[in-house]
Amino acid sequence: MNFSKLMLGLGFALALAAPLVARADPPGDPAAATNDHGMWRDKNGDPTFKVSADGTVDWYTYSGFRRYHSECHVCHGPDGEGSSYAPALADSLKTIGYAEFFGIVAGGKQDLGAGQEKVMPAFADNKNVMCYLNDIYVYLRARSQDAIPRGRPAQHADKPPEFEQAETKCMGE
Amino acid sequence: MRKLLLASCFGVAALFTAGYAVANDELAKMAADPNQWVMPAGNFANTRYSELKQINTDNVHKIAPAWTFSTGVLRGHEGAPLVIGDVMFLHAPFPNTVFALDLNNDGKILWKYEPKQDPNVIPVMCCDTVNRGLSYADGKIFLHQADTTLVALDAKTGAVVWSVKDGDPSKGETGTDAPFVFKDKVFIGVSGGEFGVRGWMSAYNIKDGKLAWRGYSEGPDSDTLVDPEKTTALGKPVGPDSSLKTWQGDQWKIGGGDTWGWYSYDPDLNLIYYGSGNPSTWNPSQRPGDNKWSMTIWARDVDTGKAKWVYQMTPHDEWDYDGVNEMILTDQKIDGKDRKLLTHFDRNGFGYTLDRATGELLVANKFDPKVNWATGINMDKASPDYGRPIRVAAMSTEKEDVNHKGICPAALGSKDEQPAAYSPQTELFYVPTNHVCMDYEPFKVSYTAGQPYVGSTLSMYPPAGDSNMGNFIAWDGKTGKIVWSDPEQFSVWSGALATAGGVVFYGTLEGYLKAVDAKTGKELYKFKTPSGIIGNVMTYEHGGRQYVAILSGVGGWAGIGLAAGLTKPTDGLGAVGGYAALSDYTALGGTLTVFALPSD
Numbered sequence A: 001m002n003f004s005k006l007m008l009g010l011g012f013a014l015a016l017a018a019p020l021v022a023r024a025d026p027p028g029d030p031a032a033a034t035n036d037h038g039m040w041r042d043k044n045g046d047p048t049f050k051v052s053a054d055g056t057v058d059w060y061t062y063s064g065f066r067r068y069h070s071e072c073h074v075c076h077g078p079d080g081e082g083s084s085y086a087p088a089l090a091d092s093l094k095t096i097g098y099a100e101f102f103g104i105v106a107g108g109k110q111d112l113g114a115g116q117e118k119v120m121p122a123f124a125d126n127k128n129v130m131c132y133l134n135d136i137y138v139y140l141r142a143r144s145q146d147a148i149p150r151g152r153p154a155q156h157a158d159k160p161p162e163f164e165q166a167e168t169k170c171m172g173e
Numbered sequence B: 001m002r003k004l005l006l007a008s009c010f011g012v013a014a015l016f017t018a019g020y021a022v023a024n025d026e027l028a029k030m031a032a033d034p035n036q037w038v039m040p041a042g043n044f045a046n047t048r049y050s051e052l053k054q055i056n057t058d059n060v061h062k063i064a065p066a067w068t069f070s071t072g073v074l075r076g077h078e079g080a081p082l083v084i085g086d087v088m089f090l091h092a093p094f095p096n097t098v099f100a101l102d103l104n105n106d107g108k109i110l111w112k113y114e115p116k117q118d119p120n121v122i123p124v125m126c127c128d129t130v131n132r133g134l135s136y137a138d139g140k141i142f143l144h145q146a147d148t149t150l151v152a153l154d155a156k157t158g159a160v161v162w163s164v165k166d167g168d169p170s171k172g173e174t175g176t177d178a179p180f181v182f183k184d185k186v187f188i189g190v191s192g193g194e195f196g197v198r199g200w201m202s203a204y205n206i207k208d209g210k211l212a213w214r215g216y217s218e219g220p221d222s223d224t225l226v227d228p229e230k231t232t233a234l235g236k237p238v239g240p241d242s243s244l245k246t247w248q249g250d251q252w253k254i255g256g257g258d259t260w261g262w263y264s265y266d267p268d269l270n271l272i273y274y275g276s277g278n279p280s281t282w283n284p285s286q287r288p289g290d291n292k293w294s295m296t297i298w299a300r301d302v303d304t305g306k307a308k309w310v311y312q313m314t315p316h317d318e319w320d321y322d323g324v325n326e327m328i329l330t331d332q333k334i335d336g337k338d339r340k341l342l343t344h345f346d347r348n349g350f351g352y353t354l355d356r357a358t359g360e361l362l363v364a365n366k367f368d369p370k371v372n373w374a375t376g377i378n379m380d381k382a383s384p385d386y387g388r389p390i391r392v393a394a395m396s397t398e399k400e401d402v403n404h405k406g407i408c409p410a411a412l413g414s415k416d417e418q419p420a421a422y423s424p425q426t427e428l429f430y431v432p433t434n435h436v437c438m439d440y441e442p443f444k445v446s447y448t449a450g451q452p453y454v455g456s457t458l459s460m461y462p463p464a465g466d467s468n469m470g471n472f473i474a475w476d477g478k479t480g481k482i483v484w485s486d487p488e489q490f491s492v493w494s495g496a497l498a499t500a501g502g503v504v505f506y507g508t509l510e511g512y513l514k515a516v517d518a519k520t521g522k523e524l525y526k527f528k529t530p531s532g533i534i535g536n537v538m539t540y541e542h543g544g545r546q547y548v549a550i551l552s553g554v555g556g557w558a559g560i561g562l563a564a565g566l567t568k569p570t571d572g573l574g575a576v577g578g579y580a581a582l583s584d585y586t587a588l589g590g591t592l593t594v595f596a597l598p599s600d
Helices: A003-010 A059-076 A098-107 A133-144 A161-171 B020-031 B119-124 B556-562
Strands: A034-036 A039-041 A109-111 A118-120 B002-005 B064-070 B082-084 B087-091 B098-102 B108-114 B135-137 B140-144 B149-154 B160-165 B180-182 B185-188 B200-205 B211-216 B264-266 B271-275 B296-301 B307-312 B327-334 B337-345 B350-355 B361-366 B374-377 B389-391 B404-407 B421-423 B428-434 B437-442 B456-461 B470-476 B481-488 B497-499 B503-507 B512-517 B523-528 B538-542 B545-552 B591-596
Touching (some): A059 A133, A059 B556, A118 B119, B020 B135, B020 B180, B149 B185, B264 B327, B350 B374, B497 B538
Parallel strands (some): B421 B497
Antiparallel strands (some): A034 A039, A109 A118, B002 B108, B087 B098, B200 B211, B264 B271, B271 B296, B296 B307, B327 B337, B337 B350, B428 B470, B470 B481, B497 B503, B545 B591
């Protein structure tokens, strides 16, 4: 089953997020294989990044940079580098695949005890996160592969028209 | 609720006999005794000044750790312990453990209290599960838990005397601030500006935990306890619905203005002072208007909560410059006239001096010269913009989807919650500051209860040409001028202490406790504690010895923003040292280190 296709296909039937059981498959080869309405996919069909020779990043990587630094960075630190509070996702995504990532973000995660309770909330009903989950994944995947440096991507591809439509629909505007 | 009674021996029975009606007199008397440290800021005025002088500029270089204590928690440790008689009361971040430590017996644990809280409160605490400390009155220790429960513990036994829930963590309402006791009431605010929580100040009776009053930062006058005729802003009545008029529709309901800082009190004026935080969201174009009364200095009647005066420092915030920092109350002469002053170092980089009786603005100057979002504060009483910042258009973040560059200070402010100190000997304020700038890119977000409501990206770096991310400064509040400034590699995120020994103490994010000369800023002593310091320095005397205590335990916003080092801007501003990763210097821990002169 391809989660990313499922998500797009259902246009965010978020109620489904909880029952989905995340597979613990590691991420595969991140090389971009196909372009799906402006979003790149690897050969397994998982969302991925594409950085041109001149450093221009695809729209999703750029959008993910922005959404990460709004929704995630207050715990996970700048640029996916981690903090005193939460792990470095630029490292975590070296081993966490797309499906598992989706499951953790939607359903949350608890790691209690040992003097440092780690609790991540479930974001399943947070549109600011779920409408941009692919974007955030693509951005962090690029960071995990050192495909982009820390900081704001200097140049990015234009916003695909399909993105705009999906965004408007998902955010319910 | 679970508590452990580890011992019953307790040597301060005499302190626990006073009735609640005289709690204020009792507390005021206790605060005047420099051997004890009976409230979070040392005194009602929040000067964080101690008359103790056994440790002074001549001998401070000889101090050394006398004893240490681990809290068993690895999160960011803010605040400072209390000392009441022979007992030290120490708090910890989530799960908010409280320890009573016997000073007659090397800090042996007399009792320990650990509330059972739903761990789901953890992720709705923006920027770490910190707690800023305890208060004492009438034989009770007051704790404001992460889940907003205010609990009164029997100071002798740790038994719960009463407990009340102040907010709803499922909506993002959490507790991080230290309770404060003024008169017969205990005061707590709320955290949650990044979750759209509309802030308030609650006053509970210390006797029975009954809510006496609650004043919101935003909303109708009946909620804000603002009187259209009697409440003034810069000398003029605010008029009806002064808050509602400055919001579009009912955005005020999720408008932020949270109250997680420190509170001070003037017994003669019967007023409590505190600041309200940023309006929600961080995307300013989504909330047109001045967004009153976020970003405001509040003076409320302690008994009724009625607002005497208000002053909004950053109308329509565009940078997350929370106004929650402490209000320090001093009596000083300006132009030969005795003034009752209130001094406040705001996140927005301006140091404000006001008349605390009337709210008149006397001085407003930058306490970091790199502040660039405004050129100054309009001090022309005849101007319609009197008291408002004179903004620099280029630093506005009003436009969505644009990366606004080079704004100083960054969202963590020129100073965050880490409180400053004031010495009446030098008439100077000692201010821990941040020296960090940012790029800020706002965009549209939607609101979901209990979910983050931020709406902006942020990247931070030191100001152009500088390699230090912090300064520890001495400030003259009468003139609004920096007297001396000690650069620090990292932001200074520790509360300062000034003493009659002429020594000022503070901690650093690498973990150093530092002692400097109050007159010159010259470093006299430093010691590296087990973890980075975001706690506040306090002092007490026991058995004829002066002790200086500091909590170390890196975390908080500092641990989040700086652990991995700042982001290098593409245009190469700043020097290499400015991007150092805090994680290369220190690791998590939670330890109290107590210093004294050698006992020989």
